[in-house]
Amino acid sequence: MPESSDMLIQVNGKEQKVLQGTTLLQIVQAMGVDPARVVVERNLEIVDPEKLSETRVADSDRIEVIHFVGGG
């Protein structure tokens, strides 16, 4: 696997190396959460939940995966 195929992105503030062609759905699934219960932001743009499987990350992307937690 050539070194150039790796990309450096940020997911929820942490740097992460991913392969070229990785989708947002794969990233979410790797976190162990139900994709139906999260909202994904890519570079501060909310990603349509329908398009998680077809959206591939690019180098230096900043991804936020957000869900609802307890609160008042």
Add this chain to the structure above:
Amino acid sequence: MDDIFEIGGEKLSSRLFIGTGKYRSDDLIPKVAEASGSQVITVAMRRVDDGGKGIMGHIPAGMHLLPNTSGARTAEEAVRLARIARAAGCGNWIKIEVINDTLRLLPDGYGTAKATEMLVKEGFVVFPYINPDLYVARACVEAGACCVMPLASPIGSNRGLRTREMIAVLIDEMKVPVIVDAGIGKPSEACECMEMGASACLVNTGIASARDAVLMAEAFGKAVDAGRKAYLAGFGTGRSFAEGASASSPLTGFLR
């Protein structure tokens, strides 16, 4: 008696809003929701942590979700969180919290009013959490808020209705519902809010921190209902009096 609370395009029969934070176990939440009779439940938003399950699995179907913007320190951050909440597909209600004093956790009225204005323009139904300040409340209402949510005492304090007089002013002055939020620790305090004419109460810590949260939820549900009924029944007399106040219908006008 039909006493329907219309808010944000919904018709509610319960005037107790409950939260989802600080429970011993999130498994309690469905039981709490059922015992309280509440139809509106608040949630917060956070980044997904490894292994974090989120709260949605514990929210009973059919409850209206009221996401808040806790964590937002500015109006812009609140707007961003609101958009994320809406993208989750749970409606367009948003409770705005803008807090940038992490020691006192008191809401920033300016930021809240500003966020209200921005979000109303984007089609949100905005529930602003505020200090019971007449001017902030007016600014939010002028910006299109569907209600105002004044705090009864500092958030999470369980100290009860410490801002009574100011909330009474809002109840008198606001043409939108006043939903008392934050600080209510006991059912009697929620009841008092409702007796005063508040439209609803939001209780989180008061229920979640009880030894028996489910039983306390039921108690709050009944207290809110009792206070509301008392308000509707109309008290025998008011207790406020101001010297020289001119009445709308003078009792002594018949005297020459």
Add this chain to the structure above:
Amino acid sequence: METFRSFWSSLDREQRERDCAAMTADDVCHALAADELTPRDFLALLSPAAAPYLEAMAQRARELTTRYFGYAVNVFTPLYISDVCTNHCRYCGFNVNNKQKRTHLSVDEAVEEAMAIARQGFEDILLLTGEAPKLSSPEYIASVVRRIKPHFASIGIEVYSLSEEDYRLMVESGVNNMTMFQETYNPELYAWLHPAGPKSNYAWRLEAPERAARAGMRSLGFGALLGLDRMEHDGFATGMHAWWMQHNYPGTDIGVSIPRICNHVGDFAIPHELDDRRFVQYVCALRLFLPRATITCSSRESADMRNHLVSICVNRVSAGVSTAVGGRVHQTETPPQFDITDARDMRTMARDLEQRGFQIVLKDWEDPTLTNARKGA
């Protein structure tokens, strides 16, 4: 034990006049804002300084009245059973010197009158006589009361001053309310107004409510005849008398009446005539000082005044009134004690008050120990 007479005589009349004249708007506002009024607060509300605050007083009076009595107004009717009187009260139509025909109903006649009243639906009756203790003796009154007791929830008497023993006879025969107007709390004026006859004994009359309370009378009514002396004296004294009784006989229900002197047979120049504004000020002050006391307004006042007073703080009124003896069955030729200015019957009163948002209550209370003695409704 201190009596009201000793308490009242310990208060200096001239000092009170000076205090009253020196009252300020601050004193009035303090009284208006107080949760519980002191006698000084009460005096402030009676003072000229309170006159500009009349509307505020009325609003506060309404608030307190609603708190303690809601929108219910008790209705009673008086029955004069004898106008034979040995007294010389200068202001009264029954004055012995008024050489009019007198009527004394027999017990049977009095019962017939009362039955006619009961048939009208009244449950609260007030029996009145002049002071002729041989003719209208305690036993005569008791005989009437025993006969009519099964037909009324409440029987009151407004008769001459009795001994404690005679009050006990009244209570045992079924009387639960005793009204005693002191007329004036000014001993010198009292002596002048009542120059002869048994009523000339100021102290005996002043202490009658205490004797009645000790005899077990359930409720007592007080009142000065308004217009005889200045407001800071007789008005103040009436409130103080009721207040003192509340504190010293807490088991006895205390009420006040607000009789303004009015025209009658004979001539009498009213020394301190009270205009409507001052009258309403007095009534409001009473309510603020005595929030829980029943305030009764008789048909001496006009329908218009009574309607308005009910809206402010009066919670008991008369209806279907005759101030001549009998009047329901036996039409007598004797003139009335005074001219009533509100002739409404019960039905009219009920309708008028209902239009103003009030409900009349005919039966406010009934002695539970005598309930079984009542005949079927």
